[in-house]
Amino acid sequence: MRRMRRDEFSRRLMREHTLTTDDLIYPVFVHERDGREAVPSMPGVDRLSIEELLRVAEQASELRVPALTLFGVPDVDKKTADGTVAWAEDGIVQRAVRALKQRFPELGVITDVALDPYTTHGQDGLLDEDGYILNDATVEVLTRQALSHAQAGADVVAPSDMMDGRIGAIRVALEDAGLPNTRILAYSAKYASAFYGPFRSAVGSAAALGKGNKFTYQMDPANSDEALRETGLDIDEGADMVMVKPGLPYLDILRRVKDAFGMPTFVYQVSGEYAMLKAAAANGWLDERATALEALLAFKRAGADGILTYFALDAARWLREG
Ligand SMILES: NCc1[nH]cc(CCC(=O)O)c1CC(=O)O
Numbered sequence: 001m002r003r004m005r006r007d008e009f010s011r012r013l014m015r016e017h018t019l020t021t022d023d024l025i026y027p028v029f030v031h032e033r034d035g036r037e038a039v040p041s042m043p044g045v046d047r048l049s050i051e052e053l054l055r056v057a058e059q060a061s062e063l064r065v066p067a068l069t070l071f072g073v074p075d076v077d078k079k080t081a082d083g084t085v086a087w088a089e090d091g092i093v094q095r096a097v098r099a100l101k102q103r104f105p106e107l108g109v110i111t112d113v114a115l116d117p118y119t120t121h122g123q124d125g126l127l128d129e130d131g132y133i134l135n136d137a138t139v140e141v142l143t144r145q146a147l148s149h150a151q152a153g154a155d156v157v158a159p160s161d162m163m164d165g166r167i168g169a170i171r172v173a174l175e176d177a178g179l180p181n182t183r184i185l186a187y188s189a190k191y192a193s194a195f196y197g198p199f200r201s202a203v204g205s206a207a208a209l210g211k212g213n214k215f216t217y218q219m220d221p222a223n224s225d226e227a228l229r230e231t232g233l234d235i236d237e238g239a240d241m242v243m244v245k246p247g248l249p250y251l252d253i254l255r256r257v258k259d260a261f262g263m264p265t266f267v268y269q270v271s272g273e274y275a276m277l278k279a280a281a282a283n284g285w286l287d288e289r290a291t292a293l294e295a296l297l298a299f300k301r302a303g304a305d306g307i308l309t310y311f312a313l314d315a316a317r318w319l320r321e322g
């Protein structure tokens with residue numbers, strides 16, 4: 001076996017998978033304040049004003065990263081129990097989408113559909129008196145949120161909430177609104193993961209959520225067959241792309257989903273995965289570039305067509321440098 005590993009030329013010839021800039025989606029946090037605000041648990045990641053977002057979009061375009069995915073960070077005083085600002089025409093994400101599509105029409109714009117940044121309780125949906133997350137009432141407002149993003153010009157809406165039936169409802173609403181080409185990237189197999197911690201600080205839902213959890217709607221990390229049932233439903237309801245989340249601890253799920261359905265399949269290298277690599281690198285314990293590129297390549301090997309990663313711009317630069 002070692003003959004083929006002996007030289008760089010033969011290693012290159014037998015290489016089965018490659019990571020390219022075409023595989024990358026860059027998640028960004030957009031706030032209603034001026035300038036940039038660092039997210040302490042995610043070194044290198046800032047919350048951005050719309051003006052700063054346009055600067056980042058310019059870099060992404062220049063690096064040929066295909067798409068950004070937007071997360072809104074509303075001012076705390078705009079949060080309500082029912083998260084109505086999530087579908088406001090002049091909401092932060094809606095304004096950001098319009099600004100992006102006007103300046104960089106070629107850059108793909110994906111929006112996150114879920115209520116958690118906008119609710120006082122930090123849950124992705126609406127609650128009943130007992131604090132249980134209501135399914136159908138939530139689907140109704142998520143549909144409004146998705147529609148408001150699409151009407152602002154989003155190319156792709158990405159529901160990350162894990163309510164049942166939301167993909168079908170959003171697909172019908174898009175058709176009815178005369179937006180048949182808006183794509184849906186479904187967070188299909190999204191696990192109730194502790195690796196989302198830094199993200200919740202970034203969007204400001206951590207404090208609201210407190211000791212709360214999302215176990216009644218996000219998947220149990222112990223399950224694998226269930227991921228196939230979830231993904232199959234989203235495809236039947238009209239998803240264009242499916243996603244597995246988190247990434248590295250769930251490569252087995254990614255492989256199963258890709259093999260079972262052959263769909264455009266995405267994976268999210270989540271905030272906690274990013275934070276681990278950054279922290280180890282900052283301590284001099286790991287080589288940041290080598291470990292980040294290795295993790296991203298592992299997603300490709302496991303079947304991903306694309307990767308949502310906070311390393312997207314750095315990875316694009318590293319790949320360009322060769
Ligand atoms: N709708 C919430 C949402 N959308 C994306 C992430 C996590 C992303 C990350 O950790 O990088 C989460 C967190 C959660 O479900 O609590």
Ligand SMILES: [Mg+2]
Nearest residue numbers: 162163164230
């Ligand atoms: Mg589902």
